[in-house]
Amino acid sequence: SPKKARVPVAQPLTDVPAKAATSVVPAAAPAITTLPSGIRVVTVDDKHTVSALGVFVECGQRYEDELTAGASLALERLSLGPSKNHSALAINRAVAGMGTSVAVTSSRELMSYSTEVLRSDVPAILEVLGETVSNPQFNTWDVDAVKAMLMEQIEARDGLVDEAVVSDFAHAAAFQGTTLSLPVTPTKAIVDNITTEGVEALYNTCYTAPNMVVAAVGADHDEVVAAVDKYFGSIKGDKVAPPPARYSGGDIRPHGYGADGMAHVALSWESVKWSDPSLAAASVLQMMMGGGGSFSAGGPGKGMYTRLYEQVLNRHGFVHSATCSQAVYNDTGLFTLYGISEPQYANQLVAVLVEQASKMAGAVDATELARAKNLLKSFILMHLESRVWLQDDLGRAVITYNQVKSAGDLCKEIDAVTAKDVQDVAKKILSSPLSVAAVGEVSGIQPRDIITRQISA
């Protein structure tokens, strides 16, 4: 047998033509149709045998009031429950019979039902989703069961602090008096407030046709439009907007969360909204700050060269975790620097976070900027390769912007961000009043106005 020449791995083979890099993100532009009732349907067909589908409803904690506070939590867990024509067992059996499950997620502004099915089952799953979204039956005993389950979850957590809890307190400090301050994680007061009337009221308010979008990846557009028309056709109503958000800034230090004996501090400022032209710059800023846990294995793409890692986690041993996160909503946003340390170093932690905040508006190194932009672009492109995430993105884009920007356009926007754009958006963020959320063993942390004075932007 002829001996094959050994080529080192780092060199390309000469007798094989080089393959061009292919992206699995479908190249075709998504098709958007608005039905007469107001429901929007957006699909992209990549001829795959499996379709990823999602129904998005503009409903969530933002749309609640005193009567309906907590109803989104209940709606999330009642989602595949009994409808007026079918029992819960029948609906769940139908979904399981298609070999899939429906993931329901509730967030402050959006409720999403997403699933993956075989292409031939697309009308059937749309029938199930249509039934559960347009005709739910809210029984008192089911709502009571959900309340009991939520209370069990709260007791099992027993004062445990994690990023979601601190984020809730950051929102409560930042958006005082508006519905954005309502928590997403279940708390005892919110769960006690759940009633069947409240759940029905929230459902009737928010589940209207113009508030809904159906997104599908890997399905035929006309087929999906016909199925949506048939199964979601009984939904009527007008578009419902949530009460406007108002950023106030504030200080919240709740009791009862000292389970892990650490100090959790979140410093937040008002950030950009979805339609803000400097959204790309704010995202690059967040990627530049980066951060994570100190107990991290590192590696490419984990953000090891971001500012919070290089200047905070690598230098100060007492910082257990330092993260920069951003929450963006339709009319406002929240930029958070979140740090965890042991209680005796809490003030030093705050000083370190304040130092980083002050530097945000300062000079931006060209390498740093390029790295942040590459990180952001790679996150976007890698996430869009997953069909479930792509369907999620399509639904959210249509709900927020009524159009879908392709990955190429997003990358162009990111490439156009300059150092000055990042500095400008950082200055704008820092010019809003500070919000402090300190959870855990935080008795030693200074008051908010002293911290504000230390930030020199």
Add this chain to the structure above:
Amino acid sequence: MAFFKRIYNVVATRYVARLRDDLNRYGLRYDDLLIETDVDVMTAISRLSPRERALRTMRLKRALDCELKHSWVPESLWDKQGNHRYLTPLIEQARKERMEKDYL
């Protein structure tokens, strides 16, 4: 066949009217008397609101008290018992759900 059915209807109507009078005198609804250990009835009772459950227990206690004292509920309350078959829809729904589950 129709002849026997007519006799049955006459007897049934008079029986139901008599039963309703008797139950009213004891301050009971017909569905309070259903067998409590039946699976569907248990589910249906647990699905009543707490107030309805308490009212049902109170009606049963009042009826037992009347029986013990060989007396009736005051006459002003005789026509005010409310829907005699309030529990039946809940029982039917519970039964349908149980049959569906067993069938599968």
